[in-house]
Amino acid sequence: MPALELPFSSAEYARRLALVRAAMDKAGLDALFVTDPSNMAWITAYDGWSFYVHQGVIVRPDGDPIWWGRGQDANGAVRTVWMADDHVRGYRDNYVQSLVRHPMQDLAAIFRELGLEKARIGLELDNYYFSAKAHITLVAELPDASFEEATGLVNRQRSVKSGEEITFMRRAAKITDKIINGLRERVVAGVPKNEIVAEVLRDGALGADGHWGDYPAIVPLLPSGTDAAAPHLTWDGRPFANGEATFFEVSGCYRRYHAPLSRTIYLGQPDDTFKRAEAALVAGLEAGLDAARAGNRACDIANALAGPLEAAGIKRGERCGYPIGLSYPPDWGERTISLRAEDETVLQPGMTFHFMPGLWMQDWGMEITESILITDSGPAECFCTQPRQLFVKTNEQAIPRPSDIGGPDPVSLDLG
Amino acid sequence: MPALELPFSSAEYARRLALVRAAMDKAGLDALFVTDPSNMAWITAYDGWSFYVHQGVIVRPDGDPIWWGRGQDANGAVRTVWMADDHVRGYRDNYVQSLVRHPMQDLAAIFRELGLEKARIGLELDNYYFSAKAHITLVAELPDASFEEATGLVNRQRSVKSGEEITFMRRAAKITDKIINGLRERVVAGVPKNEIVAEVLRDGALGADGHWGDYPAIVPLLPSGTDAAAPHLTWDGRPFANGEATFFEVSGCYRRYHAPLSRTIYLGQPDDTFKRAEAALVAGLEAGLDAARAGNRACDIANALAGPLEAAGIKRGERCGYPIGLSYPPDWGERTISLRAEDETVLQPGMTFHFMPGLWMQDWGMEITESILITDSGPAECFCTQPRQLFVKTNEQAIPRPSDIGGPDPVSLDLG
Numbered sequence A, B: 001m002p003a004l005e006l007p008f009s010s011a012e013y014a015r016r017l018a019l020v021r022a023a024m025d026k027a028g029l030d031a032l033f034v035t036d037p038s039n040m041a042w043i044t045a046y047d048g049w050s051f052y053v054h055q056g057v058i059v060r061p062d063g064d065p066i067w068w069g070r071g072q073d074a075n076g077a078v079r080t081v082w083m084a085d086d087h088v089r090g091y092r093d094n095y096v097q098s099l100v101r102h103p104m105q106d107l108a109a110i111f112r113e114l115g116l117e118k119a120r121i122g123l124e125l126d127n128y129y130f131s132a133k134a135h136i137t138l139v140a141e142l143p144d145a146s147f148e149e150a151t152g153l154v155n156r157q158r159s160v161k162s163g164e165e166i167t168f169m170r171r172a173a174k175i176t177d178k179i180i181n182g183l184r185e186r187v188v189a190g191v192p193k194n195e196i197v198a199e200v201l202r203d204g205a206l207g208a209d210g211h212w213g214d215y216p217a218i219v220p221l222l223p224s225g226t227d228a229a230a231p232h233l234t235w236d237g238r239p240f241a242n243g244e245a246t247f248f249e250v251s252g253c254y255r256r257y258h259a260p261l262s263r264t265i266y267l268g269q270p271d272d273t274f275k276r277a278e279a280a281l282v283a284g285l286e287a288g289l290d291a292a293r294a295g296n297r298a299c300d301i302a303n304a305l306a307g308p309l310e311a312a313g314i315k316r317g318e319r320c321g322y323p324i325g326l327s328y329p330p331d332w333g334e335r336t337i338s339l340r341a342e343d344e345t346v347l348q349p350g351m352t353f354h355f356m357p358g359l360w361m362q363d364w365g366m367e368i369t370e371s372i373l374i375t376d377s378g379p380a381e382c383f384c385t386q387p388r389q390l391f392v393k394t395n396e397q398a399i400p401r402p403s404d405i406g407g408p409d410p411v412s413l414d415l416g
Helices: A010-026 A038-042 A071-079 A105-112 A132-141 A151-157 A163-186 A193-206 A225-229 A272-291 A297-313 B010-026 B037-044 B071-080 B103-113 B132-141 B155-159 B163-186 B193-206 B225-227 B274-289 B298-311
Strands: A029-032 A056-059 A068-069 A086-090 A120-123 A144-149 A244-256 A257-266 A321-323 A353-354 A370-373 A391-392 B031-034 B056-059 B066-070 B088-091 B120-123 B148-149 B245-255 B257-267 B321-323 B352-355 B370-373 B391-393
Touching: A010 A038, A010 A056, A029 A038, A029 A151, A038 A056, A038 A151, A056 A105, A068 A105, A071 A086, A086 A105, A105 A321, A132 A144, A132 B132, A163 A193, A163 A244, A163 A257, A163 A370, A193 A244, A193 B193, A272 A297, A272 A353, A272 A370, A272 B298, A321 B056, B010 B056, B010 B155, B031 B037, B031 B155, B037 B056, B037 B155, B056 B103, B066 B071, B066 B155, B071 B088, B088 B103, B103 B132, B132 B148, B148 B193, B163 B193, B163 B245, B163 B257, B163 B370, B193 B245, B225 B245, B274 B298, B274 B352, B274 B370, B298 B352
Parallel strands: A029 A120, A068 A086, A120 A144, A257 A391, B031 B120, B066 B088, B120 B148, B257 B391
Antiparallel strands: A029 A056, A056 A068, A244 A257, A257 A370, A321 A353, A353 A370, B031 B056, B056 B066, B245 B257, B257 B370, B321 B352, B352 B370
């Protein structure tokens, strides 16, 4: 039985570790404890659905990183990480969800064993899955150590993608395109939403272009009509209806890399408000893509977008994008740069963003977005190939199925 | 456009709030800040994929709970919660992933507005999504308040399910059964894993028995062969092979309620070690189900299981189950009771568990599990209807497809 292949070359992992160590050195850290599962995977290649228990990676200035987690997940770590098995440490199962023990007591013992009990240790205080209690326990267990905030320290090193990473994102984008093509074909009035989601999920796992599909860090989001004012509602069993717009925010995923995209489908004839909003949004996107050049700043994209929108009387209060790449639930963003007026980060070639100017109004919503790559020169490249427009479908209706006859309860539609 | 229907009756939400308030009173709390998305939904009916940003629910001894979160998600809250719109509070978007602001500054202002700046406030220090930084910021912003640990306070109130909740879990179990039936039919040597996952995800969203399917809190887990030593590996594009066992841990989900189940499929003829393990595991499960009676303790289930396993020379180090019900990623457990020797919680009618005695050995693994309901009298009831056995499939092979000819790369199999 072959071991799982590493997704990337050893040179790529060496590049990443060198970047992290340079940032640690700049921050004056003797050690870094990494708990964000995306960061853990980016550094070590660890891959498993185990982030619901306490786990992490210890990085020091020398020596290979140490994976630490629940004993049963150490079996998964030795099958996925590039470090030797003696760099995988598991804690006993009775630390899990215990009222009398905390896994951070086990971690503290490892820090002591490594001679780090008086070290300056960086912690991801505001990344995912490092709880308040984990922090309190670790600080109490290591009274002579000093702890420094290292939120986003690793995430920032991930901003500029390598060629290997961009290849993975292109594969993810092929899957995204396949999903959107399926939606454009399948969404018609009368089809229950969960049936459409079933096909989105299936397309996502089947993959595209000869590459299998992984699970995206966010499930498909597809609110309709007035619900489209709310960007993060998931689905139910109600049918799509004529006279409503639905936006679809989805992403293909290739080995944890994402290329999210949103498109909006209108069933019927959109009114003038909707058409004007579409025109302004597309003009804003095009202005933003043109501003998304190496050497410009994150805020330049946001400001370019705002021009056409505000000319049409549309004022957005939200940021219009975030960096993307490797990710685990609950978010496919990297949580560093934000495309908004106050962010002056300079754009570099190899940076990747979801340029995401969703319009979430009082009683309607529209999303037309792009996953983009900052190139060496010129405007951003879009990963996906979807027409940049509102998709309007008129006079199409699902063929009635036997279960539709007789006015079924919209929520408990018979799927038999 | 109709608002989303509440999943439960108002009497059910009143029951829940009364339980939480009694626990708050016992703990001497003036207020409780609930961040675990499962707890937020259980109390208020809030449903949205927004737990990747800071959010929560404030519960006080009087008055309706207050939903608090990102401004754009307040649109989702007013569409899903049972409280009036003035009990939904959104913070400005530039608090999101900011380097200079933290959403807890906004929350602290609300606590002050409510006159709670000197209150005893309970915090879920070790539930999901309440970060170390959130805690540090909130404590700094409210120097005169006292903060008490309330980890699991709400979760414990969820242990005994109402009739309405059990109905939802039965619907989830029908979906689980449908998924397992599909696996038993579809898994044969030569089929790539991701193609099987595609059908699992599709079946899960289509639902069963006239009820639509929601997304489960954990993706399908299905390691094969020696990888089955690692319980939390996800999938890739390699084909199933003869001579290997694969366990499948999956769950249907009905409106956030789960009924997880694992079964193991062996392709080919299992050896005697495997057959002896199956017999011991099934005997252990049956002993455990018989011990899972109201009035007995959580540890009685674990001890009953251990007898037949240890007689067969199998020593497990892990707990053998956890409570289940309403959940959001990253876990479908409730994170309170553990089925293990040290947990003496008394079992009550209406408690629900995933009785989950996975065998994760050095170089193989097997899972045969049950989602169970503690009844008024007699042994536990199983939610699903799958035969309690190892499924052995011999001499079945996928029909070769054109893309299989010529020895494709096992990872980048052409799915075209």
